[in-house]
Amino acid sequence: xxxxxxxxxxxxxxxxxxxxxxxxxxxxxxxxxxxxxxxxxxxxxxxxxxxxxxxxxxxxxxxxxxxxxxxxxxxxxxxxxxxxxxxxxxxxxxxxxxxxxxxxxxxxxxxxxxxxxxxxxxxxxxxxxxxxxxxxxxxxxxxxxxxxxxxxxxxxxxxxxxxxxxxxxxxxxxxxxxxxxxxxxxxxxxxxxxxxxxxxxxxxxxxxxxxxxxxxxxxxxxxxxxxxxxxxxxxxxxxxxxxxxxxxxxxxxxxxxxxxxxxxxxxxxxxxxxxxxxxxxxxxxxxxxxxxxxxxxxxxxxxxxxxxxxxxxxxxxxxxxxxxxx
Numbered sequence: 001x002x003x004x005x006x007x008x009x010x011x012x013x014x015x016x017x018x019x020x021x022x023x024x025x026x027x028x029x030x031x032x033x034x035x036x037x038x039x040x041x042x043x044x045x046x047x048x049x050x051x052x053x054x055x056x057x058x059x060x061x062x063x064x065x066x067x068x069x070x071x072x073x074x075x076x077x078x079x080x081x082x083x084x085x086x087x088x089x090x091x092x093x094x095x096x097x098x099x100x101x102x103x104x105x106x107x108x109x110x111x112x113x114x115x116x117x118x119x120x121x122x123x124x125x126x127x128x129x130x131x132x133x134x135x136x137x138x139x140x141x142x143x144x145x146x147x148x149x150x151x152x153x154x155x156x157x158x159x160x161x162x163x164x165x166x167x168x169x170x171x172x173x174x175x176x177x178x179x180x181x182x183x184x185x186x187x188x189x190x191x192x193x194x195x196x197x198x199x200x201x202x203x204x205x206x207x208x209x210x211x212x213x214x215x216x217x218x219x220x221x222x223x224x225x226x227x228x229x230x231x232x233x234x235x236x237x238x239x240x241x242x243x244x245x246x247x248x249x250x251x252x253x254x255x256x257x258x259x260x261x262x263x264x265x266x267x268x269x270x271x272x273x274x275x276x277x278x279x280x281x282x283x284x285x286x287x288x289x290x291x292x293x294x295x296x297x298x299x300x301x302x303x304x305x306x307x308x309x310x311x312x313x314x315x316x317x318x319x320x321x322x323x324x325x326x
Contacts, residue, residue: 006219021056057131255313263281277311284312293308
């Protein structure tokens with residue numbers, strides 16, 4: 001059976017934290033990432049690519065704020081849609097060039113993706129996701145009067161940012177279209193930035209001011225299209241416990257029970273590896289075969305069982321090609 005893969009690209013695959021993130025830099029890093037995925041594209045795997053959009057959304061919001069005196073402001077859901085279109089075009093164009101150069105008979109399609117959330121999600125009463133510009137205390141006080149619907153929080157001493165809810169994704173509305181494209185053999189780019197958050201209001205869909213975690217959405221999409229594997233691409237080759245502490249241990253493999261145990265023990269913080277492991281757990285619990293967490297450079301080796309952290313239901317269900325590290 002041909003395997004379906006959902007590959008969730010992290011921020012490092014497109015931007016670097018020590019760079020301004022120009023369009024030229026984003027194109028260069030994305031091209032490099034796609035080169036690392038070349039063995040996957042050459043294979044018979046069916047592929048969906050998802051991606052984050054943190055720096056891009058930040059830039060879009062700054063443009064919105066700077067342009068408010070000249071043009072109508074854009075709501076956050078529209079900003080997410082704009083980032084999906086622009087970044088999807090970039091990935092699509094570069095993949096098309098790569099396939100043409102390498103003689104790979106595949107097409108690429110970008111799907112602007114809406115993701116359903118619940119307006120009663122507890123996240124709406126406790127927004128935590130920082131977005132947009134940094135503000136001084138004086139600017140923050142001014143904005144609280146000018147934009148009373150905003151929630152501003154002190155991120156660092158004297159530095160404030162707007163925070164928005166990060167609700168759980170419940171349904172990828174374009175899942176059937178994505179599945180049909182994948183089954184046709186196309187490489188599909190979808191769920192950019194965690195998806196455009198929307199909620200039903202009677203018979204109408206309304207955009208939601210929030211940001212959905214892209215790994216959670218990637219795991220949900222993988223479940224809904226019955227993907228065999230979820231590959232979460234991040235900045236490290238493997239998951240570790242006691243990360244950056246004495247006795248740090250890299251993990252080549254984890255069962256579901258072990259992943260839950262380490263998560264409950266606080267080994268995977270909410271701001272970094274936590275959401276990735278949670279997405280892996282959800283995917284496996286819903287019947288997914290395997291979740292792999294690794295770096296861009298190691299994806300091909302990880303799929304062969306020679307790199308990355310592999311999370312599976314139990315050792316009895318499936319044997320890996322290498323022994324567990326713990």
